Amino acid sequence: MKILSFIVLLLFNFFAVNNFEKDVDYNPKSLKNEISRILENTDCKKEEIIIDKNILNKHFIKGKFFKLSKFDNLIAYIYVGRVNSCRASGCSVNRVQTISEDNEFFDYYIIFDSSKKVKNVSVFNYEATHGQEITVKGWLKQFIGYEGNNELVVGKNIDAISGATISVHGIVNDIQEKTFILRNLL
Secondary structure (H helix, E strand, O other), X not given: OHHHHHHHHHHHHHHHHHHHOOOOOXXXXXXXXXXXXXXXXXXXXXXXXXXXXXXXXXXXXXXXXXXXXXXXXXXXXXXXXEEEEEOOOOOOHHHOOOOOOOEEEXXXXXXXXXXXXXXXXXXXXXXXXXXXXXXXXXXXHHHOOOOOOOOOOEOXXXXXXXXXXXXXXXXXXXXXXXXXXXXXXX
């Protein structure tokens, strides 16, 4: 009986971890549609930007940067990534950046124009039980035009959402960090 219990526990942990760590879709259909709509260009080349190991060691990056070009002319930059969130039972804000069984996640992308200014933000895969309000386009519009020159502060220049505190802070911090990395390190 102990062996059976151990095997069941082992299988549960295996599937729980593998379900959480499923790969980010770096080419979601909604991104293709946004590129067509916003950039009015479907015939462009998407190329991954290789990130230096020193940057990876200093920053928590669960995603990839890309550049879009047409005929060797830079059109835009894109970041597609994952932000950790918390289960309904909760977790501490400090544990959100670490991967554990307490985490849930959502995947999103940022489209930057050629001058590295935010042109659009969209959440395309929300796997958390709370905080879905951050997926609303009206709320995400407040990031358009962000250049990284000022700090994003929830409740001051970013609207807070009751019941979505961890998700709001997660996406705000991630947008701010990824904009900084793009503007200053890549």
